[in-house]
Amino acid sequence: MALKAPLAYETKHHLSYYECDATGHPSLSMLISMAVQVSEEHGNSLGLDTAAIQSYGGGWVITSYEGSFAAQQPINGEEVILGTRAIANNRFFALREFWIQSADRQVEYVRLTGLFVYMNLQTRHLMSIPQAVIEPYHGPEKKRLPRLAKARELKDVRFKNDYHVRFFDIDSNRHVNNARYFDWMQDPLGAEFLTHHQLKHMTMRYEKEVRYGQTVTSEISSPYRNENGELTTDHRIVVDGQLAAASTMIWYE
Amino acid sequence: MALKAPLAYETKHHLSYYECDATGHPSLSMLISMAVQVSEEHGNSLGLDTAAIQSYGGGWVITSYEGSFAAQQPINGEEVILGTRAIANNRFFALREFWIQSADRQVEYVRLTGLFVYMNLQTRHLMSIPQAVIEPYHGPEKKRLPRLAKARELKDVRFKNDYHVRFFDIDSNRHVNNARYFDWMQDPLGAEFLTHHQLKHMTMRYEKEVRYGQTVTSEISSPYRNENGELTTDHRIVVDGQLAAASTMIWYE
Secondary structure: OOOOOOOEEEEEEEOOHHHEOOOOOEOHHHHHHHHHHHHHHHHHHOOOOHHHHHOOOOEEEEEEEEEEEOOOOOOOOOEEEEEEEEEEEOOOOEEEEEEEEEOOOOOEEEEEEEEEEEEOOOOOOEEOOOHHHHHHHOOOEOOOOOOOOOOOOOOOOOEEEEEEOOHHHEOOOOOEOOOHHHHHHHHHHHHHHHHHOEEEEEEEEEOOOOOOOOEEEEEEOOOEEOOOOOEEEEEEEEEOOEEEEEEEEEEEO | OOOOOOOOEEEEEEOOHHHEOOOOOEOHHHHHHHHHHHHHHHHHHOOOOHHHHHOOOOEEEEEEEEEEEOOOOOOOOOEEEEEEEEEEEOOOOEEEEEEEEEOOOOOEEEEEEEEEEEEOOOOOOEEOOOHHHHHHHOOOEOOOOOOOOOOOOOOOOOEEEEEEOOHHHEOOOOOEOOOHHHHHHHHHHHHHHHHHOEEEEEEEEEOOOOOOOOEEEEEEOOOEEOOOOOEEEEEEEEEOOEEEEEEEEEEEO
């Protein structure tokens, strides 16, 4: 029997000024938000809106991302292509790919992979993924899924800042928008660093959900050179002494 | 000679999940951002992009807003119409109107008026508006412009919170996004108030530009009934003891 090809879903998006930061390009948190947005639209197009997904007792939760970013990034006012497809899944995990391309497809600005689980949102217990919420994506079932690169452990804290989780950090899914973690993770680097360095690669692992009203501490290592000589920073978000998220970022110079 | 009608400009916009808050509707700061976005696109369509505007030595700066909001508000995923036109201008002031409507034009969600000045962005001195940046809008010249409702003076401080101005509060215009003030202004009300009350009317006056790295204090009065019996709150943003912005908000119950 022929395998069904995974269904890709694409949409066009016009970049607004408020999705771009002082560099004139979309911030990492906005790029991640756009990825989440296109995967929601993909789900809706398959009849899998939030209500349908939650009718099986749980919801999709992101556990980790790995992303690569081109040196050329889109600008305020540009129309880009947002795309996504299911890559592979097994009983507990689903791997999804995202891309952001120029309208003429000559430049791939972002290629992102995300690993998702299906979780009871009250108890935070992992559930096996219901067939009905995964089958329509036609992602191949695999025993072993490709692994995402791991964030490195932060060894020294060079930059540090506290962030209060605000009402407007909660999105229409009624959880803290997972993309906001990237704003907290990057802001302590400061305007000088952030306007003179551009992200090349990022890996992110979510450990613990952050809630409205909490104060998170964002800690960042001194910039160092990794084994390939690339400028690298390690990041973590800590809440009440517990690790909430960890990331390693590699920068263009 | 026949007067030219003011040129309206409209565009369609698909509401993303990250533009909506926990209520499932766009936050006030996102509605304001969309208004700014459509006015930028209007300018671009007339050949008046940021570079063209600044070639005359200054830039547009918002001084005040007044807005009315329907009880029915758009939802995540909805396509809305964003519109704007010049209403009137004189030597120093330009009045601009914005609207956000349902795609079928049956509901006007937001009607907003904004008063702009043309300012030297280095010295922050008011300049007379260059003909070349205002004439293409075909707004009627008037000696006296209609006045926007004033924010009331805050008399008691019931809610209060500090906000650090972050790197990602700066937008691609390289200034703190003026819409962010509304997040600072509303957040101290708390999730309980903000999920059970909906904005009906807002008036906002910008007094002083807020800059990256500063800490702003957001202060809010106890909710009270205005002369029409409507639930009302007064808001202000203070930086270094100076008033940066003042707002009065009226709420549906």
